[in-house]
Amino acid sequence: MAQIELRQVEKRFGDFQAVQPIDLTIEDGEFVVLLGPSGCGKTTTLRMISGLEAVSGGKIFIGDRDVTWRDPADRDIAFVFQLYALYPHMTVEKNIIFPLEAEKASKEVIQSRLKHVVDLLQIKHILRQKPGSLSGGDKQRVALGRALVRKPSVFLMDEPLGALDADFRETMRAEIRKLHIAENATTVYVTHDQVEAMAMGDRIVVMSDAVVQQVGTPHDVYYDPSNLFVARFIGSPGMNLVEGAYSDGMVHLPGDNQYDVPDRWRPALEKHLSGENVILGFRPEGAHANETGELSAEVYASDLHGAFNMMHVALEEENVDAVVHIRGERGSGHEIGDDIRFNLDSEMVRFFDPVTEQAILLEATS
């Protein structure tokens, strides 16, 4: 197993900067997800770690070795792609042991590794079949098996679940994660799906426009996004963000609403805001409908999400930019057009500067 370190790694294609210089250390045994919309540079970053793409600058270390200019084959990595890349004419068993045979491993080693992988993935019943007859999920299991059998230091996965349907993706997501817990191999996983990233990552590297926006645990990127991009991108729906003027400890929001800023936030707002306005942010579960709540709004839509209700409320009548989402108990009985009041959990409010789009950080209490 191994730690991966990127030092000022960047990539240019001609004049186009695909990845701005990144510093990132992925710990031994860690599962790190590179997340972002298409074109953000996440796959290019993964390909540079793998050696399939040369860096335009910076250095890459795997373990203690500088692998920046090593061949992919000499980096001790295994790659799992969205496309299964199995040999159609070979049985599942042959597909899995192929990398070991190519390395001329002994029969004993091959048999014991094969057994380990087959038990782990529970694919004993399909060993004699050929890939063509397998379901999408089984093909992906075989592809994983072929990667696992070599016991590489590092796993690199590029949207391996992208081709599966929604239900199955959830099952495979949990399987890959359990596999990681069992094997504890350092893993770098690329996806554009924030749900997948949240569910799977020990840490998430959120990228946009070739730049790393934030590196953090799912808890960090969800509750403490470093900027508006991360706040919007993470969560479904994204973080509620409403702009208002700030003065004397109050945020003046649409619909004559006033939000009394918790005392501990005031010094930071007064010190760091670039202008008069501030963006108030909170997650749907950070708001609670309450008859005596300090904010008022009109119900814009209200819908059942199974275990809970999501209420979409407009702080100002028919102002779609001032619609916020509130997680509520089922059967709250609010209809479209109803006036409601709600409170914000003071521990869960966040603030952003509308000019810089950066989160305002709480002043350290000394």
Next chain:
Amino acid sequence: MTEVILKDITKRFKTVTAVDGVSFEITDGEFFVLLGPTGAGKTTTLRLIAGLEKLDSGSILFDGQVMNDLTPASRDVAMVFQQYSLYPNMTVYDNLAFPLRSPVNKLLEDEIRRRVEEACEILRITHLIERKTAHLSGGEMQRVSIGRAIVREPRLFLMDEPLSNLDAKLREALRVELEHIQKTQGSTTLFVTHDQVEALTMADRIGVLLEGKLVQLGDPNEIYDRPATIYVAQLVGTPRINLMKAERDNGLLHVEDSPIRIPFEGHEGEVPVSCQLGVRPEDIQPDSDGQFTGEIVLTEPLGVETVLHIKCGEQTLLSTQSGITHWHYGDEIRFNIVRQRLHFFDEEGSRI
């Protein structure tokens, strides 16, 4: 608008019965969602209502009038599809005005303008009105497609997976918007989808279709709380409902492959000795004094909720908690199961 009644409608394609004796009503102003997997007969049902397919038997009534032999044009329905089918070189205004300028409609340009402007306002695309549709984003194009249906002021809206081509964030936003528009305009709508989230969130009522047959009809709460079959129970809700084999013995339910024993409360006569037990993930609740003990084998912090995978004996149960929790894999967890919300299914998979 219009009240729609389907009476025992059937449609066959050669040897396949695509729609098999389906009956339901869409009341005036209702948002009715047909939910089912690919090939269930949803789109065929929609096309039968539109008049694009001919019935083999049964009848379709709009406000009491039989529609069976009427042409699509004379049924006065408007359709929105997954594909936008806009004229790329026309402006948004002309795309919306085009269907109204047909000589059949005999509308004055003033009336056309009024309708187009109103539709743009409802859909919040007034700022795009002079743009050519080729320059719009996917979400904007789908709004224009919906606008083309709205300007016609039809008796009935038929929507076939209109949100499926959009990315997750846009789909979510447009879902809320569609729900709001439909409710405030009171337009009778049939919406077809394979996505249970769309069905639960938007529908007044849902019809679940499987292999051409209507397997359940009800409002979202009924479908979620009282699924008629195991199939429906698994179709709605993410993560999926926990399903376990259980046996009833001496007033206790024994859950197979686990130490879980639940006092059986109810009429013993109604539940067979062996049955399938369904428990929604939110009904498995961590509690430091909980009756059951398990080990957390996986946590999935999705954001608005966290999914805990709890191993108890050989069973792995999924439990959902609000927000991101402090639980970690390897933790021991005590939990309770909400007894009032157990679901029982018989051998055939029907709700007991």
